[in-house]
Amino acid sequence: MLSEIVKVEHLKKYFPVQKSFLEQLFTRELSYVKAVDDVAFSIRSGEIFTLAGESGCGKTTAGRVIVRLLEPTSGKIYFNGQDITKLKGEKLRLLRRKMQIIFQDPYASLNPRMKTVDAVGHPLEIHGLAKGREKKKRVLDVLERVGLTPPEQFINLYPHQLSGGQRQRIALARSIIFKPEFMVADEPVSMIDVSLRTTIIDLMLSFRKELGLTYLFITHDLAVAKYISNRIAIMYLGRIIEIGHKESLFLDPKHPYTQALLSAIPVPNPKRERKRIELSGEVPSAIDMPTGCRFHPRCPYRTDKCSKEEPQLIEVEKNHFVACHLMK
Amino acid sequence: MPLLEVDSLTVDYRTSTGTIRAVEDVSFSLNKGQKLGLAGESGSGKSTLGLSIIRLVPYPGVIAKGHIKIDGTDILKLPAHEMRSIRGGKAAYIFQDPMTSLNPVKKIGAHFVELINTHEPNTSKEEVSERTKTVLKNLEILPERMNDYPHQFSGGMRQRIMIGLAIALNPDLVIADEPTTALDVIVQAKILELLENLRKMYGMALILISHDLSIILERCDKIIIMYAGHMLEYAPSMELHKEPKHPYTQGLLQSIPNIELSDQKLAAIPGSPPNMLNPPKGCSFWPRCSYAKKICQMKEPPLVNVDHNHLVRCVLYDKGEVHAERNREG
Numbered sequence: 001m002l003s004e005i006v007k008v009e010h011l012k013k014y015f016p017v018q019k020s021f022l023e024q025l026f027t028r029e030l031s032y033v034k035a036v037d038d039v040a041f042s043i044r045s046g047e048i049f050t051l052a053g054e055s056g057c058g059k060t061t062a063g064r065v066i067v068r069l070l071e072p073t074s075g076k077i078y079f080n081g082q083d084i085t086k087l088k089g090e091k092l093r094l095l096r097r098k099m100q101i102i103f104q105d106p107y108a109s110l111n112p113r114m115k116t117v118d119a120v121g122h123p124l125e126i127h128g129l130a131k132g133r134e135k136k137k138r139v140l141d142v143l144e145r146v147g148l149t150p151p152e153q154f155i156n157l158y159p160h161q162l163s164g165g166q167r168q169r170i171a172l173a174r175s176i177i178f179k180p181e182f183m184v185a186d187e188p189v190s191m192i193d194v195s196l197r198t199t200i201i202d203l204m205l206s207f208r209k210e211l212g213l214t215y216l217f218i219t220h221d222l223a224v225a226k227y228i229s230n231r232i233a234i235m236y237l238g239r240i241i242e243i244g245h246k247e248s249l250f251l252d253p254k255h256p257y258t259q260a261l262l263s264a265i266p267v268p269n270p271k272r273e274r275k276r277i278e279l280s281g282e283v284p285s286a287i288d289m290p291t292g293c294r295f296h297p298r299c300p301y302r303t304d305k306c307s308k309e310e311p312q313l314i315e316v317e318k319n320h321f322v323a324c325h326l327m328k
Numbered sequence: 329m330p331l332l333e334v335d336s337l338t339v340d341y342r343t344s345t346g347t348i349r350a351v352e353d354v355s356f357s358l359n360k361g362q363k364l365g366l367a368g369e370s371g372s373g374k375s376t377l378g379l380s381i382i383r384l385v386p387y388p389g390v391i392a393k394g395h396i397k398i399d400g401t402d403i404l405k406l407p408a409h410e411m412r413s414i415r416g417g418k419a420a421y422i423f424q425d426p427m428t429s430l431n432p433v434k435k436i437g438a439h440f441v442e443l444i445n446t447h448e449p450n451t452s453k454e455e456v457s458e459r460t461k462t463v464l465k466n467l468e469i470l471p472e473r474m475n476d477y478p479h480q481f482s483g484g485m486r487q488r489i490m491i492g493l494a495i496a497l498n499p500d501l502v503i504a505d506e507p508t509t510a511l512d513v514i515v516q517a518k519i520l521e522l523l524e525n526l527r528k529m530y531g532m533a534l535i536l537i538s539h540d541l542s543i544i545l546e547r548c549d550k551i552i553i554m555y556a557g558h559m560l561e562y563a564p565s566m567e568l569h570k571e572p573k574h575p576y577t578q579g580l581l582q583s584i585p586n587i588e589l590s591d592q593k594l595a596a597i598p599g600s601p602p603n604m605l606n607p608p609k610g611c612s613f614w615p616r617c618s619y620a621k622k623i624c625q626m627k628e629p630p631l632v633n634v635d636h637n638h639l640v641r642c643v644l645y646d647k648g649e650v651h652a653e654r655n656r657e658g
Binding site: 054055163165166193194195196197198199201202220222223224226227247250260261262263264265266267268269270271272274276278279282 | 369370482484485512513514515516517518521539540541542543545546548565566569579580581583584585586587588590592594595596597598600601616
């Protein structure tokens, strides 16, 4: 049994909605966007755990809360058994060496005025670990690791002199310079051209072996999720509605939403006659959440119970959890 | 007579830093009701090719060579006012971003009124409104909503309205440029399905432009693979799926994850696409090709017909050599 490296319990992140002046006069009540609304899961050491879902489901917010870039509204986050929900100051800084994040857009995540050597080596300076020649040595070392060879050619380049794929490698190099144990990868390949995606994915997979890195992978692309992950959690409107090993999730999706999502993924095969599961309507607003099961207004199998009672995640098969009233 | 004939089309962007040849020597034709896919990565020239068909290549782009014929008329020779009636009337374009393609201060209905009045000035008010309602109904949007503004619609609905504007005048050809890239998978599937139903209903030909080869394989009869402005392969979808010939197409197909395969091993294409200001000599793909030889660096290979209607631009096929070994599953 692998040990748990990250565990979250009842995690919530609500963003208050700005009101107009008139509305403020008449009501005291604040309304919230419930981006993450009571989410719990644990990630085992060495695995790649994926949060997948459509835009607005809360997957990115969840990732940012876990690495403490956003403060959770409530709930607990554990890292290697330690409660890190309220860590501050020096302790939080030390924690950051062990958990890193890489972002979707390599055009926005690198400072356009910093050369590669400074961008990648900056974390070392902030943490007072290395500077000058020592910093350069370590930067050369990680650049080689991410396949930017020969590294000497790259250290004095600015981001605008690099392609999207190369920039994402630089972002990856910066995030592994501390040899972290855990990394949140938020859509790291969705802005990269298809022919370059595989190299980035392969790099991430190799770090898992070489550095013993554990990933929380965040994506909307279930085909990529299937290729890369061990376990996948499907989110809908701030909640996890299904978690399972990728084999059981793709072979036998249980939740009606997961079934619809999987049936909508294009398959590179012209011969295939597809049966799509049609969903009515669109994702409702995360401010005025439907009562009961949040998927019920669009669900083809809804019953009276669905609009009244919110289903909880239950284990329907070994390691396969589903939040749906149909499952009992 | 084919609906659309493109013959040795070459498009240049004449920038201050040099000329970028975005599309080079592309020829193909399309019959009524056919579905053609243009696939390629960013910078491959697929959008420029699409835009040149309705003569909307943005400045500093110039159509340097070639002919484009719609229903036998060479549109490159038409005066501007005649071209306007072809755009929208005979050939319509659906742009990628539904958020910026609608006018935010105009109601949805007004978009249709403007379109129909421009092309058919003698249409009565009642008829315009009637036609708008029919189109909206076909898009599965309530006709009452023609009095709403674009911001009151979701992204998926706005893209449906864009499709509606494209088909409202019943054109023979619709060019859809990444119509679902900004949308989620469920909405994407719905929109592509809707586009296909309307295409059948109105009997239109479709050119679908996408970076996502999965969508193109699923939805088109014929496929053009573009790379650095060149057409590297042109084949029926079934052929391309069964037997991709060009090393680039093979590489692309090996780098797309397929949810229907278990234990799939993805293979990467080494290197990155060329700088178009300074493209490689010879074949545009040779610096990334594992079969590259000396000759590839010297001259651009011709487009050869290797099989019935299967065209490839690669020296491996030029001299009747055995084609590259494939290790793709499925």
